[in-house]
Amino acid sequence: MSPFLNTTLRPYLNAVRATLQAALCLENFSSQVVERHNKPEVEVRSSKELLLQPVVISRNDKEKVLIEGSINSVRVSIAVKQADEIEKILCHKFMRFMMMRAENFFILRRKPVEGYDINVQTQAGGLRHPLHGGNRQGDQRDETVRQRQGPYRC
Amino acid sequence: MSKQAASARFRRVDVDEYDENKFVDEEDGGENQLGPDEAEVDSLIRQGNLMEALHAVLKNPPINTKNQNVKDRAEGLVLKVLSSFKSSDIEKGVQSLDKNGVDLLMKYIYKGFERPSENSSAVLLQWHEKALAAGGVGSIVRVLTARKTV
Numbered sequence: 001m002s003p004f005l006n007t008t009l010r011p012y013l014n015a016v017r018a019t020l021q022a023a024l025c026l027e028n029f030s031s032q033v034v035e036r037h038n039k040p041e042v043e044v045r046s047s048k049e050l051l052l053q054p055v056v057i058s059r060n061d062k063e064k065v066l067i068e069g070s071i072n073s074v075r076v077s078i079a080v081k082q083a084d085e086i087e088k089i090l091c092h093k094f095m096r097f098m099m100m101r102a103e104n105f106f107i108l109r110r111k112p113v114e115g116y117d118i119n120v121q122t123q124a125g126g127l128r129h130p131l132h133g134g135n136r137q138g139d140q141r142d143e144t145v146r147q148r149q150g151p152y153r154c
Numbered sequence: 155m156s157k158q159a160a161s162a163r164f165r166r167v168d169v170d171e172y173d174e175n176k177f178v179d180e181e182d183g184g185e186n187q188l189g190p191d192e193a194e195v196d197s198l199i200r201q202g203n204l205m206e207a208l209h210a211v212l213k214n215p216p217i218n219t220k221n222q223n224v225k226d227r228a229e230g231l232v233l234k235v236l237s238s239f240k241s242s243d244i245e246k247g248v249q250s251l252d253k254n255g256v257d258l259l260m261k262y263i264y265k266g267f268e269r270p271s272e273n274s275s276a277v278l279l280q281w282h283e284k285a286l287a288a289g290g291v292g293s294i295v296r297v298l299t300a301r302k303t304v
Contacts, residue, residue: 007276008275008276008279011279011280011282011283012275012279014283014286015279015282015283015286018282018286018291018294019294021291021294022291022294022295022298023298025295047177048177048179049177052298052299053297053298053299053300053303055264055267055297055298056264056267056268057264057267057282058267058268058270058275059270059275059279060270060275061270061271061275064267064270069298
């Protein structure tokens, strides 16, 4: 590992952080296609005007991050460096372990985008009740639902 | 009841195409945009006049053209200029650009990240840091929200 390689880590992370800061500007946006639905536009990709330019930040040809934004959601795809066979296997197994438990992680995607190893996806106003669609305005409504269904039914 | 002989083709019409509020990207005729002048930029690099080369290569960005070759050539040229700068001169180079220049530089930097070669990412990361200092997060937002990219 050349000493030069280590000097790209800090600028790489800073560049990713700055780009995320720009892309993570989200607002709640109900679906324009189906009423009373609130879908992550970066996943559905139904309307061109709601999507941002996808942007890549690469440290070298093996490690890169793809950031796709939209009006209410952002998807970050990470390609992890895998130097040899054993690292490839370990990475694959570890990612699979986490992605199988994506429901508990909330922001993990179950399948990585083509060419990358793992995806993190988040949506404005869509996190608290993954099973309830519809309008997100309702701290009050959510409270009523919680009372009806009990605190552990989430 | 007798079945209508008229066709049921109306069922296959994509109603969303005819929605008058449907968003369509503007199609500017960009066929004449050729990108930065290769000969000029090459001669400036050979002379060692890197500031001028930077300004020259950021002229005429092939934003509207659909020709991928023009875009690739422009990107290659920009990468050549950016790589020939010394690390200590990068900041001065960025300072010499105006706001639009910094935005355009950011676009080229992100384009360059998509195709990493030998050392390109390291150079681009240095330029990204300095351009970010000059343009702020706003310059990145303008790259993300641009409808037409370089």
